[in-house]
Amino acid sequence: MAGDRPRYFPDKSDVPDALPFTPGFGSTPSCLVGRDELIRKVCTLLAGDPASEGGANVLLAPRGMGKTVLLNEIEGAAQEERGWLVLAVAGTDGDPIAETHKAVVQAQHSMAQAHGEPARRQVSGVSLGAGGVSAGVSFEEEPDLRRTSYGDDLRRDLGELAGAAARIGVRVLLTMDEMHAIPLAKARQLGSYIQHIAKRERQALVFLGAALPYITETLLADRKSTFLQRLAVHKVDSLSEQEARRGLREPILTHGGLIGDDALDTANSAVAGHPYMLQLVGDKMWRAAGGPGRPITVSHAKQAVAEADESLQDHLFAPTWQSLSDTDKRFLAALAALAESHESPRVAAVCEEAAIGKTSASAYRRRLLLSGMVSPGGRGRLKLAHPAIGPWLRRSIVAGSLRVPEGDNTG
Numbered sequence: 001m002a003g004d005r006p007r008y009f010p011d012k013s014d015v016p017d018a019l020p021f022t023p024g025f026g027s028t029p030s031c032l033v034g035r036d037e038l039i040r041k042v043c044t045l046l047a048g049d050p051a052s053e054g055g056a057n058v059l060l061a062p063r064g065m066g067k068t069v070l071l072n073e074i075e076g077a078a079q080e081e082r083g084w085l086v087l088a089v090a091g092t093d094g095d096p097i098a099e100t101h102k103a104v105v106q107a108q109h110s111m112a113q114a115h116g117e118p119a120r121r122q123v124s125g126v127s128l129g130a131g132g133v134s135a136g137v138s139f140e141e142e143p144d145l146r147r148t149s150y151g152d153d154l155r156r157d158l159g160e161l162a163g164a165a166a167r168i169g170v171r172v173l174l175t176m177d178e179m180h181a182i183p184l185a186k187a188r189q190l191g192s193y194i195q196h197i198a199k200r201e202r203q204a205l206v207f208l209g210a211a212l213p214y215i216t217e218t219l220l221a222d223r224k225s226t227f228l229q230r231l232a233v234h235k236v237d238s239l240s241e242q243e244a245r246r247g248l249r250e251p252i253l254t255h256g257g258l259i260g261d262d263a264l265d266t267a268n269s270a271v272a273g274h275p276y277m278l279q280l281v282g283d284k285m286w287r288a289a290g291g292p293g294r295p296i297t298v299s300h301a302k303q304a305v306a307e308a309d310e311s312l313q314d315h316l317f318a319p320t321w322q323s324l325s326d327t328d329k330r331f332l333a334a335l336a337a338l339a340e341s342h343e344s345p346r347v348a349a350v351c352e353e354a355a356i357g358k359t360s361a362s363a364y365r366r367r368l369l370l371s372g373m374v375s376p377g378g379r380g381r382l383k384l385a386h387p388a389i390g391p392w393l394r395r396s397i398v399a400g401s402l403r404v405p406e407g408d409n410t411g
Contacts, residue, residue, distance in 0.1 A: 020251030021283035026068035026177075029279055031250045034243035035070060035236075042074055042234060046173065046206045047082070050198040053230050058179060058209040060216070061236035062385040063316070063372045064276030067210040068177055070236060074208060078173045085111070085165050087174045091181035091211075096190055100174065101150035104157045107172075111164060155193040162203035171204040179209035180218065187219050191227030213376055214369030238273030247278050252285075256292030259285070266301040270308070272387045280308040313392050320371050321393075326405035330354040331364045332373060333404045336393040339384055344377025356407055 022029050045054030061067040071088075078084040087103040089096065162172045174194065176182070182190075198205045209231070211219075222228050239247065245268050252259050267285060271278045284304035289296040324332065334354035338345035347365055351358045365382060368374045377383035384390050396402040 018255070019283065020255040020257065020286055021279045023276070023279040023283045025064070025276065026072070027279070028069050028072055029247070029251070029275075030254070031247055032069065032073065033247040033250075034239045035066070035073070038234060038236065039070065039073055039077070042070075042208065043077060045232060046074075046078070046171075046208065050171065050204055050206050051202060054232055055198055055205075056194065056207040056227065056230065057232045057234060058211055058215070058220075059234050059236055060211055060213045062213060062375050064274055064386065065236050065238070066275040067236050069275070071175055071177055071208065071210045075173065075175055078171075082170065084171045084173050085161070087172060089174075089176055091176055091178040096176065096182050096186050097154055098150040100190065101154040101157065103174075104154065104161050105150070107161055108157065108164075111161075155196065158193060158205065159197045159201055159203055162197055162205040163201075166204035171206055174205065174207050176207070176209040178211070180211040180215040182219065184219060184222060187228060188222065188225045191225050195227045212369070212372055214366075216376065217366075217369070239271075239275060239278070240273065241268065244268050244271050244273050244278055247275075248282050251282065252296065255286075257286060257289065258293070258295035260295065260297070263296050263298045263301040266298055267304065270305040274386065277308060277312070277388075280311060281305055284308055309388060309392075312386070312388055317373075317386075317389060317392055320373055321402065324371060324373075325367070327356060327407060328364055328367050328371075329405055330356060330407050332368060333393060333397060335368075335374065335382060336384065336390045339390045340394065344381040344383040346381050348380070350382065354407070 018030070020030055042057055042059075045057060048054045059067045059070055075086045075088060079086055085107050087100065087107060089099045089103055093099045158172075158174075165172045179187075194205060194207050197203045213235075216233070219228050220231065220233070245264060248267055248271070249259060249264060263285070267281050271281055281301075281304050284307045285296045285300050288300040288303050321329065321332070331350060331354050335345060335350045338349060338353055347361050348358055351361050351364075356364070365374075368382070369376070373385055373389060374382045375385045393402065397404055
């Protein structure tokens with residue numbers, strides 16, 4: 001009988017309105033630490049002359065370092081503090097030209113509809129932006145949200161949107177997450193449009209991208225696109241020990257929790273300055289302790305670290321390993337072995353350790369950079385993209401849970 005069935009959902013009173021940690025990729029934490037200086041630097045550049053080199057920027061960081069969070073934070077600041085129009089697209093969503101055009105058409109429509117005006121040719125008298133600034137807004141063609149084809153008129157429509165924004169005293173901020181995933185031809189095309197609108201037409205358009213570090217050797221190494229060459233690059237570094245400690249402690253205290261120094265030391269040591277790991281460990285500690293008013297002990301912290309490590313391995317490292325070719329697995333295993341004594345081994349030494357031909361080293365290097373498992377470590381060198389990858393690989397190979405394929409010296 002239905003009345004005899006046990007209850008599975010918790011009582012509403014037992015479900016907290018908010019949790020202190022947000023262990024999801026791209027989720028903004030309740031306490032964003034160690035990033036204020038970088039955010040202010042980028043915002044200052046974006047607020048300058050759009051035609052200057054500071055009008056186009058890109059954030060670089062390995063996965064889990066918080067580049068998407070920073071992108072979202074800057075988007076929010078641009079909207080709330082300056083009233084800018086933000087067009088947010090991702091390089092993994094499909095054709096970046098078409099996706100950007102969709103965002104432009106939606107923004108055109110929103111601008112025209114904001115004050116009850118029809119979105120049609122020569123819309124005028126629209127009042128938008130901070131302070132209720134009024135100005136004429138006109139578009140060459142009616143923004144059609146039912147259209148099925150995008151991209152052909154992007155430069156014209158983006159330029160008109162930037163012009164309309166300028167007339168009401170605001171700017172258009174175009175952001176591109178996962179910028180490393182864009183094909184080179186599309187990046188050149190989009191870059192030429194942005195450069196033409198900002199520099200030649202002198203319109204109020206600025207750009208901010210976010211990408212994995214290997215983009216410096218792909219898109220940013222392109223010699224045919226001045227836009228890509230002149231992007232202002234901002235590296236997102238690991239958190240300092242003090243910043244990570246604050247990022248663990250403050251959310252716990254703010255949400256009514258308790259944590260001692262020993263438990264905090266245990267958690268902070270495992271975090272190793274990695275923002276995603278911080279959120280993961282913090283969330284699991286909080287849940288292990290039972291929530292507000294219950295102290296987090298060393299035992300809770302150790303349990304959280306073990307669970308966080310397992311989560312990273314199961315949901316990030318292992319699936320990526322399985323997707324690699326046999327030769328790439330050998331290369332990565334060799335890198336992990338050498339990384340035990342040197343953080344950034346030379347690529348030639350990795351090839352020798354893996355017993356694979358050096359002639360194809362650039363191909364192995366590029367594929368592993370694309371996987372997100374490694375990062376550039378300096379000229380001719382590589383390093384593992386996360387401090388937990390090396391220990392996990394070495395331990396798993398010794399235990400036999402991961403098999404390194406035997407090779408035939410081909411890539």
